[in-house]
Amino acid sequence: DAGVTQSPTHLIKTRGQHVTLRCSPISGHKSVSWYQQVLGQGPQFIFQYYEKEERGRGNFPDRFSARQFPNYSSELNVNALLLGDSALYLCASSLEWVTGELFFGEGSRLTVL
């Protein structure tokens, strides 16, 4: 069975640009969460979506937005990129809203120049 898949795996943008990151959850999983991992730190929670509704939002500016589609895949959008947005963006999927079995993808590494 396929795990959590994310695209693109790597990308380079310049300050002020916009980026869209994509995530396909494990088949049957209804919840998708997004995390930002800056080099040398632990991941930080950005959003959780469950059954296409936002169920949680971390301490990130409004430049960050996300949505979940009817097939449970998800997009994370970041506008007006800053150098500090350079990070590994991780998507996690789970069957339910709160669960012990939360599985992560390999991430999308964003570099902002």
Added chain:
Amino acid sequence: GEDVEQSLFLSVREGDSSVINCTYTDSSSTYLYWYKQEPGAGLQLLTYIFSNMDMKQDQRLTVLLNKKDKHLSLRIADTQTGDSAIYFCAVGNNDMRFGAGTRLTVKP
């Protein structure tokens, strides 16, 4: 202070046991997790424990939870060189908080 704290480094000899410790502040977490991250990779779920349990064993892994002291530990028995990685403790419900990670180095 930080929500989740871990020591940054641990070095052991191959075959020894490794114990990685974690303290947290949020006592409302339903589940507490341990993840492994190898260089350039995503997070691999190693194990998790439900908050009303004290211990969980899964092959070489043993998780201990002390809710009174808000302390979580991960013991890896018979540590191998392939266990070298960064280990993250995480707590929360739908919004997980991670520690900064413990870099485990296993020497042959």
